[in-house]
Amino acid sequence: MPAMARGWPQPITIVIDVLRASSSLTVMFDRGAGRVFPVAGLDAARRTARELGALLVGERQGVPPDGFDLGNSPRKLRDMDFAGRDVVFTTSNGTAALENVRHSRQVLMGCFNNASACCRRALELARRHEAIIGLVCAGQDNAFALDDGVCAGFLVETLARLSPQPCQLSDAAKAMQRLHGSFGSALEAFEHTASGRNIRRVGDDPDLALCAAVDTSRAVPVLRPDGSLTA
Amino acid sequence: MPAMARGWPQPITIVIDVLRASSSLTVMFDRGAGRVFPVAGLDAARRTARELGALLVGERQGVPPDGFDLGNSPRKLRDMDFAGRDVVFTTSNGTAALENVRHSRQVLMGCFNNASACCRRALELARRHEAIIGLVCAGQDNAFALDDGVCAGFLVETLARLSPQPCQLSDAAKAMQRLHGSFGSALEAFEHTASGRNIRRVGDDPDLALCAAVDTSRAVPVLRPDGSLTA
Numbered sequence: 001m002p003a004m005a006r007g008w009p010q011p012i013t014i015v016i017d018v019l020r021a022s023s024s025l026t027v028m029f030d031r032g033a034g035r036v037f038p039v040a041g042l043d044a045a046r047r048t049a050r051e052l053g054a055l056l057v058g059e060r061q062g063v064p065p066d067g068f069d070l071g072n073s074p075r076k077l078r079d080m081d082f083a084g085r086d087v088v089f090t091t092s093n094g095t096a097a098l099e100n101v102r103h104s105r106q107v108l109m110g111c112f113n114n115a116s117a118c119c120r121r122a123l124e125l126a127r128r129h130e131a132i133i134g135l136v137c138a139g140q141d142n143a144f145a146l147d148d149g150v151c152a153g154f155l156v157e158t159l160a161r162l163s164p165q166p167c168q169l170s171d172a173a174k175a176m177q178r179l180h181g182s183f184g185s186a187l188e189a190f191e192h193t194a195s196g197r198n199i200r201r202v203g204d205d206p207d208l209a210l211c212a213a214v215d216t217s218r219a220v221p222v223l224r225p226d227g228s229l230t231a
Numbered sequence: 232m233p234a235m236a237r238g239w240p241q242p243i244t245i246v247i248d249v250l251r252a253s254s255s256l257t258v259m260f261d262r263g264a265g266r267v268f269p270v271a272g273l274d275a276a277r278r279t280a281r282e283l284g285a286l287l288v289g290e291r292q293g294v295p296p297d298g299f300d301l302g303n304s305p306r307k308l309r310d311m312d313f314a315g316r317d318v319v320f321t322t323s324n325g326t327a328a329l330e331n332v333r334h335s336r337q338v339l340m341g342c343f344n345n346a347s348a349c350c351r352r353a354l355e356l357a358r359r360h361e362a363i364i365g366l367v368c369a370g371q372d373n374a375f376a377l378d379d380g381v382c383a384g385f386l387v388e389t390l391a392r393l394s395p396q397p398c399q400l401s402d403a404a405k406a407m408q409r410l411h412g413s414f415g416s417a418l419e420a421f422e423h424t425a426s427g428r429n430i431r432r433v434g435d436d437p438d439l440a441l442c443a444a445v446d447t448s449r450a451v452p453v454l455r456p457d458g459s460l461t462a
Contacts, residue, residue: 143402143403146405149402149406170374171374171425172374175410178413179410181413182412194402
């Protein structure tokens, strides 16, 4: 899902998988995680975690697969101490999205939790590199997800508010901004989405309010040339 | 831009290029056109028109290219008589979009002008083939265009209103519905888009109100196996 940047060379890209990969990453870095290695496949994730002696974190169908140390519930991850630990992380949609944005000059992960911190960093990088900022929604099963779109709209608002110059917005950015404005709150939007329903189905309801909370974190996950995320 | 169908096998697809290809096609069929051959490239369009003895209609940067009989202004096309004439038609975005939806079971062109007629036809085909309905926005320069998104939202509304059963909507369909609802009128939305501004720039302002008018036509352009459109 393009937003501000589609087709432009080497944008600063913010990847959004608000339910729940972006939010989980932010929480893990807040709790002291060192490097997080996003891995698309399950087998590769298990192998990489073994090789690195890293914690194995993630989900399929919303729950931790066999042999995983932890799932993809930011609420539960918040109770853990990641100090000095590396993590291998695999989710159904978020980690796959990261594979598609390697052409970017820099890739950040954004969500409601780190909205202002992430947008400040993106604006700073955009100014330094004379680049534009692109928002990429992870979506679900290769299709647009309302939750990510609403979060993209909020990040567009935040970028426009924090930018020292007036922002030029693409049609897609304007559309997401209006989409966000059409809901009373992020939590209300989450109720309308398949991702939101799935999270309730697996009993992780408290994650919805947690993922909807604005500016609870200053951690901005950044993709490094070696494929790991750090904050 | 996916809407109700992305990834599903053989949907009934409605292609939307509201400013102005879908609207122009509707007008040409209303004025008696026989077959319309959408052609992507300029040279191919000129050659095909010569071979078929067809009228050559279309635009680049909003105006008719050299040697074209007519441009892509529905307002101007409305004054012409197409009775019994075949047409070769090429536009910057609309004809390219048609190339990408050949996997569909059936492809229709939709806009505000033919909204009810197009949605009725799509629902009838969907029921007959037990298929789902997909909406594809032509967009501009491979990016999302607000005008097409707003029109898609209106067609989602119309499909939901005319469908005898409750419609299951994708997240993208819901998003476009909300986008449409966020504007007071289609004309207001057109003022916010690059396409709308381009149409003013070339002096075709009356096209905006014409393209925003609902249910002024019962013509539904349908893509045939030979690549032509008929109504």
